[in-house]
Amino acid sequence: MKYIFVTGGVISSLGKGLSAASIGNLLEARGLSVTFLKLDPYINVDPGTMNPYQHGEVFVTDDGAETDLDLGHYERFSLNRMSKENNYTTGKIYYNVISKERRGDFLGGTVQVVPHITDEIKHCIVAAGRVKGRKIDVVIVEIGGTVGDIESLPFLEAIRQFPYDIKKENVLYIHLTLIPFIKAADELKTKPTQHSVNKLREIGIQPDILLCRTDRFISQVLKKKIALFCNVETTAVITAKDVESSYEVPLVFHKEGLDEIITKKLKLKSDRPNLKSWEKMVNRIYHSKKEISIALIGKYVGLKDSYKSLYESLIHGGIGNEVKIHIEWIDSERLEGVDVSPMLKGCSGILVAGGFGTRGTEGKISAIRYAREGGVPFFGICLGMQCAVIEVARNVAGLKGANSTEFEPHTPHPVIDLMGSQRNKKEKGGTMRLGAYPCLIQKGTRTYQAYQHGEISERHRHRYEVNNSYRKQLSDAGLVFAGLSPDKTLVELIELKDHPWFVAVQYHPEFQSRPENPHPLFREFIKAGLDHQSAGV
Numbered sequence: 001m002k003y004i005f006v007t008g009g010v011i012s013s014l015g016k017g018l019s020a021a022s023i024g025n026l027l028e029a030r031g032l033s034v035t036f037l038k039l040d041p042y043i044n045v046d047p048g049t050m051n052p053y054q055h056g057e058v059f060v061t062d063d064g065a066e067t068d069l070d071l072g073h074y075e076r077f078s079l080n081r082m083s084k085e086n087n088y089t090t091g092k093i094y095y096n097v098i099s100k101e102r103r104g105d106f107l108g109g110t111v112q113v114v115p116h117i118t119d120e121i122k123h124c125i126v127a128a129g130r131v132k133g134r135k136i137d138v139v140i141v142e143i144g145g146t147v148g149d150i151e152s153l154p155f156l157e158a159i160r161q162f163p164y165d166i167k168k169e170n171v172l173y174i175h176l177t178l179i180p181f182i183k184a185a186d187e188l189k190t191k192p193t194q195h196s197v198n199k200l201r202e203i204g205i206q207p208d209i210l211l212c213r214t215d216r217f218i219s220q221v222l223k224k225k226i227a228l229f230c231n232v233e234t235t236a237v238i239t240a241k242d243v244e245s246s247y248e249v250p251l252v253f254h255k256e257g258l259d260e261i262i263t264k265k266l267k268l269k270s271d272r273p274n275l276k277s278w279e280k281m282v283n284r285i286y287h288s289k290k291e292i293s294i295a296l297i298g299k300y301v302g303l304k305d306s307y308k309s310l311y312e313s314l315i316h317g318g319i320g321n322e323v324k325i326h327i328e329w330i331d332s333e334r335l336e337g338v339d340v341s342p343m344l345k346g347c348s349g350i351l352v353a354g355g356f357g358t359r360g361t362e363g364k365i366s367a368i369r370y371a372r373e374g375g376v377p378f379f380g381i382c383l384g385m386q387c388a389v390i391e392v393a394r395n396v397a398g399l400k401g402a403n404s405t406e407f408e409p410h411t412p413h414p415v416i417d418l419m420g421s422q423r424n425k426k427e428k429g430g431t432m433r434l435g436a437y438p439c440l441i442q443k444g445t446r447t448y449q450a451y452q453h454g455e456i457s458e459r460h461r462h463r464y465e466v467n468n469s470y471r472k473q474l475s476d477a478g479l480v481f482a483g484l485s486p487d488k489t490l491v492e493l494i495e496l497k498d499h500p501w502f503v504a505v506q507y508h509p510e511f512q513s514r515p516e517n518p519h520p521l522f523r524e525f526i527k528a529g530l531d532h533q534s535a536g537v
Helices: 016-029 070-077 090-103 113-128 150-166 191-203 220-230 246-255 258-265 276-287 304-321 361-374 383-395 446-451 468-476 520-535
Strands: 002-008 034-040 087-089 138-143 171-178 209-214 237-241 290-298 323-331 349-352 378-381 402-404 413-418 433-441 455-462 464-466 479-484 491-496 502-505
Touching: 002 016, 002 150, 016 034, 016 070, 016 138, 016 171, 016 246, 016 258, 034 070, 034 113, 070 246, 070 304, 087 090, 090 113, 090 150, 113 138, 113 150, 138 150, 150 171, 150 191, 171 191, 191 209, 191 220, 209 220, 209 258, 220 237, 237 246, 246 258, 246 276, 276 304, 290 304, 290 361, 290 520, 304 323, 304 520, 323 520, 349 361, 349 383, 349 520, 361 378, 361 383, 378 383, 378 520, 383 402, 383 413, 383 464, 383 468, 383 491, 383 502, 413 468, 433 446, 433 491, 446 479, 446 491, 446 520, 464 468, 464 491, 468 479, 502 520
Parallel strands: 002 138, 002 171, 034 087, 034 138, 171 209, 209 237, 290 323, 290 349, 349 378, 378 502, 402 413
Antiparallel strands: 413 464, 433 455, 433 479, 479 491, 491 502
């Protein structure tokens, strides 16, 4: 088995996750089997209790792990399905080591960062390559943070040691760094990259390949200079050029010869790369002739990464309909206590995203009422579905004051209430209804037509659900409970009668959408938006 370690320098947010995912994409295009591991330096055990403004979206896996958003990149760019084994944090590493110490595994010994913490990190790296039913050729490991961060040092020390455990020929270090263009000097500057590589070499790691993030292709002359000062081959200096669509990144890397040099350095036997399908998909993104606007309404729109998978899924829906998607990011708090029509007029569809807590929920409910009464295609996800139920209960079923007990514990009509299985939960981390659960879809519904299946499996992340005591009143008001759990105790999916497209789900379909295989609900939502636009409503 071979291992690729992806590190980053100079600044954060250069795109290590996208780079790692793109490398996996290229290796799979060559017929190789890959998997991924994200090592995060923060002390939280997982990002589940973190504010999205702190960390971006929480990506949920089938097995119920709350993970870093980069695992979404890994799934969208490859054939992989991630699990709890694909994301480890400092918190989780230390938790494992301390648990072993309490159990008596280290009796007589002093527990230290080296070797105990570093050994645990190396154990997780090896474990990531053991995927049931698959023979993995390459494990791609992304180290979170930036070289020089104190939090990242144990991870960097662990990967420094790694070649001595499995032989250097099985390990490749790829470092992502910045080549800024200084407008006043009218030139690209390599000094930040030189300093970043020097910092990495101080730790004991010599990168084999440099990915240089910049806004233009790097000339051969500049590549030679970088290679000289950073002690790498000129062919190993790769332009990581800014692109309009992240899905173009593998194609840029391939053009730069990245997959060729990786397979050569790791002595991997592989096929000639087949990127035709991916190229066709990217071409559809750039050359779609139609365009529609979708309003994405949420509480955390100040950081777009808070809704990363939602954003990507809307793009996928556009790919599936050969249409460019323009997203209007709307903070739900701005919709509270005002006429929402000026902000929503002109949008061909309204998507209300998930979230927690009462802030901005009345704005979401107002937007849903606008969509319902105006016949605008509506898609609600998680909290978006709960707000849709509240809106219909208040304004159609006549249940004055209807609400969720999450927002108003003493509401006269708790149409949304805490799940029974959640009532005795004390801890917050990892205790929600998490991961993949089955759902049975009613035949003849819009969603059955979209899925073309009566039973589906989707990923969840919630504590509150539709209160079954109100099902009849809501049904009489025109709400269709189109999808239920197999035991019929949990509402998973609702629709509205006599509306062009009004669908809301308790689960998170965005986690399973792919650019070459758009999720059916996002595909149909965008199609409904196109129909709405064509009708000139």
